[in-house]
Amino acid sequence: MNAIDVQSVVKRYGSFEALKGVSLQVREGEFFGLLGPNGAGKTTLISIIAGLSRPTSGRVSVMGHDVSAEFRAARSALGVVPQELVFDPFFTVRETLRLSAGYYGLRRDDAWIDEILANLDLVSKADVNMRALSGGMKRRVLVAQALVHRPPVIVLDEPTAGVDVELRQTLWQFVRRLNAAGHTIVLTTHYLEEAQELCGRIAMLKQGEVVALDRTSDLIRRFAGGRLLLRLA
Ligand code: ATP
Numbered sequence: 001m002n003a004i005d006v007q008s009v010v011k012r013y014g015s016f017e018a019l020k021g022v023s024l025q026v027r028e029g030e031f032f033g034l035l036g037p038n039g040a041g042k043t044t045l046i047s048i049i050a051g052l053s054r055p056t057s058g059r060v061s062v063m064g065h066d067v068s069a070e071f072r073a074a075r076s077a078l079g080v081v082p083q084e085l086v087f088d089p090f091f092t093v094r095e096t097l098r099l100s101a102g103y104y105g106l107r108r109d110d111a112w113i114d115e116i117l118a119n120l121d122l123v124s125k126a127d128v129n130m131r132a133l134s135g136g137m138k139r140r141v142l143v144a145q146a147l148v149h150r151p152p153v154i155v156l157d158e159p160t161a162g163v164d165v166e167l168r169q170t171l172w173q174f175v176r177r178l179n180a181a182g183h184t185i186v187l188t189t190h191y192l193e194e195a196q197e198l199c200g201r202i203a204m205l206k207q208g209e210v211v212a213l214d215r216t217s218d219l220i221r222r223f224a225g226g227r228l229l230l231r232l233a
Contacts, residue, residue: 003184009058020208033199042188079146081156089131104149
């Protein structure tokens with residue numbers, strides 16, 4: 001089964017076409033990269049996959065569940081790490097994660113929350129208010145939030161944009177472990193180096209279109225000599 005199946009997705013904002021008929025399939029267990037410059041349509045595609053925005057036309061399913069017809073099932077199969085750091089500033093880290101679990105109608109599972117906190121080096125911050133955390137720590141909480149309902153598929157929208165080298169390494173190691181444990185991972189990024197390091201296959205999105213989709217090694221070879229970067233610029 002495909003973990004994510006995107007079929008001919010068009011998204012228009014007025015007369016502007018942000019996605020011009022995007023089709024791609026992410027296989028179960030895959031580490032898949034969605035690469036593209038600013039404005040390519042990555043976040044638009046992610047929000048459609050997450051059911052937060054409707055496509056103008058086309059279909060998307062997650063673990064076999066159609067996102068518009070079976071929203072709850074599709075959404076339960078998906079953990080999304082968004083780009084924006086949006087939290088209630090007066091909740092502690094632990095409360096924030098409990099709230100996320102509640103959103104999915106889950107019973108309180110502090111053991112699982114503790115495990116997530118430990119994996120993301122957040123144990124010492126568990127009872128700290130969100131407003132007192134640094135940007136990097138908040139980003140870790142975003143990742144933690146995406147995991148509370150144990151989704152098989154995890155989508156990370158530019159998780160390393162603007163973060164320091166140490167946190168980037170921590171996040172990379174963590175998503176690698178998740179992938180090794182059987183989770184399907186989709187990572188959007190501007191950085192070819194990041195996609196190359198982590199992803200088995202890459203789709204390159206540019207101005208709302210998939211301009212290349214291949215195994216990472218083949219794609220890099222095809223675009224060797226920096227031409228890939230030029231195309232992405
Ligand atoms: P970035 O790397 O900068 O996050 P992106 O690849 O995620 O870029 P999107 O945020 O998906 O790109 O935006 C794709 C295009 O759609 C952009 O030109 C953007 O201005 C436009 N767009 C996105 N959301 C809206 C909206 N709500 N109304 C109008 N245009 C929008």
